[in-house]
Each structure stands twice: as C-alpha cells, then as structure tokens.
Amino acid sequence: MDENNTRKIKVEKHVWPDELEELRKKRRKQILTVALCIVFFLGGYLFNHVTSATPMINNNNGSLESESRKFNEIYEIMQNEWYFGKDEKDISEYLLDQSIFGLANYNEADPHTQYLNAEEAESLMTSLSGSLTGIGIQYYRQNDTILVDKVYKDSPAEKGGLIQGDIITKIDGVDITDVDIDKIKEMIMGEEGTKVRVEIKRGSEVKTVELTRATISITAYGYVRDGVGIIELSSFSDNTADEVAAYAKSFKEQNVKSIVLDLRNNGGGYVQTALDIAGIFMGSGKTVIYQEDKNGNLTSYESSNVEDEYTFDHYAILMNANTASASELLAAAFQEHLDATLVGTKSYGKGTVQQSIDFNDGSIFKFTVAEWLTPSKEKINKVGLKPDEEVNLPTALTFAPSADTTAYKVDSVGAGIQDAQIYLDFLGYDVDRQDGYYSQKTADVLKQFEKDNQLEISETINDDILTALNSACARKWHDEKATLDVQLLKAIEVVK
Structure with missing residues (x-):
C-alpha cells in the first residue's frame, strides 16, 4: 500500500505533544486541558471494519470473538447514543482515531511507541526543521496565564526587550486570558516580515511592543565566557551541525582552548546530526553509537567525515534529567573518546530506536525497533548517564510544582503553600519553613513580596500569587544567571 511508507525518524527522547505537556507539568505549575479517552480500553485490538457485524478480532480458535463483539457494541453505542458525540464533526472518524490511540499509546513497557494524529505529526515535522517563523519565544500556560519561558538569541x-518570566496578556489588542493555547500560537506565528503587537506584564509594569516576525534558528547558540567556548544545543535538527561548526570555527579564531556543550533539556534529534557534531570535534571513524536489534545483532554508527574538524584541549558536557536519547549518546561518546567531563545531574535514560509509518491523512504511527548503546556497549535506556561532577540548581528551578488551585489562608496546609515557600526562598525572602504549613511568618514574607512588586496586599495564597511568584523566579534566573547557574560555573572550572 502506498500509504505505508516506512522510514526512520529522529533519534530522540521523543518529546511528542503529549509527552511535552507532561514534561512541562513536571517542571512548572500549570493546568492542562486533556482530552481523555475513557472508553477505548478495547481499542487496543485491531479495528478493521468496525461498523460491520463481522468480528474485528479473529484467531483460529475464536477465543477473542466475545471481545470483538464487545468492542463493536461499545462502538455503536458511542456513535449513536453518546451525548457528547454531537460535538464532533465526524463521530466515526473521531472514534476510530481514539481507538488507534488506545492501541498504540500509553504502553507501560514502551512509552515511545505511539500514534500521532495529523496535527501532532505536523508539529513534530516543524520541530525537526530546527527553525520557525515567529517572534522567537517559548511559552507555557500556568492556569489562565501565558508565561514566557525562553527568548531565543537575536x-x-x-530585540524588542522580552525576557524570561514576562507574562503575555494581549496579542494585537486581543486579551488572551481565555484563549486556547493553539489559537495563541496562530496569533503569534505568521509570515516573515509581518508585524505583531504583544502586550506583556512584568511585575507591576505593563507595556506593548511591536515585533516583526522572522525566521529563527532554535537549536544552537554559542558564546565565549572566561575564555571557554559554550555551545547550547536544544535539539539535533537539520541545520544544527552547521551552526556548531560555525561556532567552533569562531572559537578557534578567538584562541579558545576548551569547549562546554550544554545539552541540558535537549531531548535529542536526528542521529545523523549527532554523528556530524561528533565528527566536528573527534574526527571521522569513531564509534559513537551501537544499535542492537531484537535478535541481539549490533550495528555501529561512526562519527562523520565532515568538511572542517576542530580539536580543543578540554571538553565538558552539561546535562540534567531532561537530557535524553541522542544527546545522551553524544555525551557518552564525548566522555569515552575525548575524555569529556559530565557535569550536572543524571540524564533521562531514553535509549530506544523508533521507526514510523506515514498515512495519507497526515497521521503517523511510530514504533520501537531497536535499542541504542554507548561506544562501550552500555545501555542507557531507563538507566541514563551519571555525571562525573554532580551539581544541582536551586530547588525553585527544578522541582515539580503542584497543580494546586486552592485558595489558602494562614494556619492551613497545602501543596500550593509549599510551592510559594520554595519560590519565596529562591527570591531571597526569609521564609521559616518549606513544608506546606502556612505560618504567620510565611504570610509576613508574602506581604513583603507583594509590597516589593506593587501587588495587592493579601494573606491568600492562590493562583494569582503563585503565577506572580513563578514569574519573579524566572526573571531572577534571567537577570542573575551568570551567578546562579552553578552547573555552568562548574563546567567552566573543570575545563580551565
């Protein structure tokens, strides 16, 4: 069939849309709108001809016929009697799509075998390009607020002055408080050269900036600090290796002797890009990755023969719990071939290989076919890499905030209270505890924060104050990263 075109896709932790939302939820306080599929447990079976009376599942002894009949009966009920079916434009398509989702997704043994609908697949392919047209920000929703998480260089x-921690309130004059996150994306993105007005709130300050959309690289950024070349890599996309080579050349011209590759929060990418990056620094012919199939057969992948190679005296790799897949494998290769020092916290541990099948409707089914091993043939899946130098960032930057939306008064206990205490401690306020008990001391400190930020004085810890605290922490990280980023400081220390 022409719709079953099998191809290999990028080697990564596979932060697909659902995983990305889960990752963000672990790192920040946010409320997600999730479409739950509660009736498709039996969707794990093959679903050909679901509207026919013929059992969808057959085997030689007919032991699954009852399950097949059950599935068909549920399908017909959902199609004809389910109340919320009236909200679907094509109920048959919706039910089939959810059935496939139930078959492929949320496999406890293998979370990386998944079905992506056309919209999710399009989002994936956009991320593979390593560039986008827009204004150059990452953002996320915290309850009813859109917070800027990252502003890309250049x-x-x-250029318009946006920074991490800014709260986006309006786009082209439209209040986005209750606007769907996908609609916000449409409002921000657009054709290169067109303009968009963005209203932001920073503390008590509100201002509007007019920005001209442009095509932006979103995978690599390099700079020199204390005589050390730093290259931040957010993923391994089409153009990443070329950008890395350009930075390496620039570093050589500046007589830089040591390199730090920052792979924190790098979920992976194309394996060929990882091999190309390896070739830039270690030359061609070095084993970077082994692939092991289900029969135990090994295939080696070597560093590429690139046009320009650049060698340096010392290397360090920055990593954390979100460093995954291809980035983990590249880190291991640097450690083994270039004696690179791994700095930070243990990596994610994603070491499986996926292939995908593209369908005519734009959807994709990806499934695991093999496992990746390091150059020394060590497995990383569900294990990860341990740092040579373990360095932790402040708790407020790495903990998993609750999704607590309760409004709390003094002398109460709750997860949201603990979140507030952690934020306040990071911001330098003298909190007496971080255990979730709302003491009078915590209330006094909170009032001081509200006063310092020209906010309404209140003893209530709720969504609004948690958003303000989170935003203030993000701005502090942005403003004081030079001293707060102890992981980077350690990496620079070990290579000098």
Whole structure:
C-alpha cells in the first residue's frame, strides 16, 4: 500500500505533544486541558471494519470473538447514543482515531511507541526543521496565564526587550486570558516580515511592543565566557551541525582552548546530526553509537567525515534529567573518546530506536525497533548517564510544582503553600519553613513580596500569587544567571 511508507525518524527522547505537556507539568505549575479517552480500553485490538457485524478480532480458535463483539457494541453505542458525540464533526472518524490511540499509546513497557494524529505529526515535522517563523519565544500556560519561558538569541522578541518570566496578556489588542493555547500560537506565528503587537506584564509594569516576525534558528547558540567556548544545543535538527561548526570555527579564531556543550533539556534529534557534531570535534571513524536489534545483532554508527574538524584541549558536557536519547549518546561518546567531563545531574535514560509509518491523512504511527548503546556497549535506556561532577540548581528551578488551585489562608496546609515557600526562598525572602504549613511568618514574607512588586496586599495564597511568584523566579534566573547557574560555573572550572 502506498500509504505505508516506512522510514526512520529522529533519534530522540521523543518529546511528542503529549509527552511535552507532561514534561512541562513536571517542571512548572500549570493546568492542562486533556482530552481523555475513557472508553477505548478495547481499542487496543485491531479495528478493521468496525461498523460491520463481522468480528474485528479473529484467531483460529475464536477465543477473542466475545471481545470483538464487545468492542463493536461499545462502538455503536458511542456513535449513536453518546451525548457528547454531537460535538464532533465526524463521530466515526473521531472514534476510530481514539481507538488507534488506545492501541498504540500509553504502553507501560514502551512509552515511545505511539500514534500521532495529523496535527501532532505536523508539529513534530516543524520541530525537526530546527527553525520557525515567529517572534522567537517559548511559552507555557500556568492556569489562565501565558508565561514566557525562553527568548531565543537575536530574535525579534529579544530585540524588542522580552525576557524570561514576562507574562503575555494581549496579542494585537486581543486579551488572551481565555484563549486556547493553539489559537495563541496562530496569533503569534505568521509570515516573515509581518508585524505583531504583544502586550506583556512584568511585575507591576505593563507595556506593548511591536515585533516583526522572522525566521529563527532554535537549536544552537554559542558564546565565549572566561575564555571557554559554550555551545547550547536544544535539539539535533537539520541545520544544527552547521551552526556548531560555525561556532567552533569562531572559537578557534578567538584562541579558545576548551569547549562546554550544554545539552541540558535537549531531548535529542536526528542521529545523523549527532554523528556530524561528533565528527566536528573527534574526527571521522569513531564509534559513537551501537544499535542492537531484537535478535541481539549490533550495528555501529561512526562519527562523520565532515568538511572542517576542530580539536580543543578540554571538553565538558552539561546535562540534567531532561537530557535524553541522542544527546545522551553524544555525551557518552564525548566522555569515552575525548575524555569529556559530565557535569550536572543524571540524564533521562531514553535509549530506544523508533521507526514510523506515514498515512495519507497526515497521521503517523511510530514504533520501537531497536535499542541504542554507548561506544562501550552500555545501555542507557531507563538507566541514563551519571555525571562525573554532580551539581544541582536551586530547588525553585527544578522541582515539580503542584497543580494546586486552592485558595489558602494562614494556619492551613497545602501543596500550593509549599510551592510559594520554595519560590519565596529562591527570591531571597526569609521564609521559616518549606513544608506546606502556612505560618504567620510565611504570610509576613508574602506581604513583603507583594509590597516589593506593587501587588495587592493579601494573606491568600492562590493562583494569582503563585503565577506572580513563578514569574519573579524566572526573571531572577534571567537577570542573575551568570551567578546562579552553578552547573555552568562548574563546567567552566573543570575545563580551565
């Protein structure tokens, strides 16, 4: 069939849309709108001809016929009697799509075998390009608020003065408080050269900036600090290796002797890009990755023969719990071939290989076919890499905030209270505890924060104050990263 075109896709932790939302939820306080599929447990069976009376599941002894009949009966009920079916444009398509989702997704043994609908697949392919047209920000929803998480270097947003921690309140004059996150994306993105007005709130300050959309690289950024070349890599996309080579050349011209590759929060990418990056620094012919199939057969992948190679005296790799897949494998290769020092916290541990099948409707089914091993043939899946130098960032930057939306008064206990205490401690306020008990001391400190930020004085810990605290922490990280990023400081120390 022409719709079953099998191809290999990028080697990564596979932060697909659902995983990305889960990752963000672990790192920040946010409320997600999730479409739950509660009736498709039996969707794990093959679903050909679901509307026919013929059992969808057959085997030689007919032991699954009852399950098949059950599935068909549920399908017909959902199609004809389910109340919320009236909200679907094509109920048959919706039910089939959810059935496939139930078959492929949320496999406890293998979370990386998944079905992506057309919209999710399009989002994936956009991420593979390593560039986008827009204003150059990452953002996320915290309850009803859109917070700026990252501003890309040399982007329209950076040139317009946006920083991490800014709260976006309006786009082209439209209040986005209750606007769907996908609609917000449409409002921000657009054709290169077109303009968009963004209203932001920073503390008590509110201002509107007009930005001109542009095509922005979103995978690599390099700079020199204390005589050390730093290259931040957010993923391994089409153009990442070329960008890395350009930075390496620039570092050589500046007589830089040591390199730090920052792979924190790098979920992976194309394996060929990882091999190309390896070739830039270690030359061609070095084993970077082994692939082991289900029969135990090994295939080696070597560093590429690139046009320009650049060698340096010392290397360090920055990593954390979100460093995954291809980035983990590249880190291991640097450690083994270039004696690189791994700095930070243990990596994610994603070491499986996926292939995908593309369908005519734009959807994709990806499934695991093999496992990746390091150059020394060590497995990383569900294990990860341990750092040579373990360095932790402040708790407020790495903990998993609750999704607690309760409003709390003094002398109460709750997860949201603990979140507030952690934030306040990071911001330098003298909190007496971080255990979730709302003491009078915590209330006094909170009042001081509200006063310092020209906010309404209240003893209530709720969504609004948690958003303000989170935003303030993000701005502090942005403003004081030079001293707060103890992981980077350690990496620079070990290579000098």
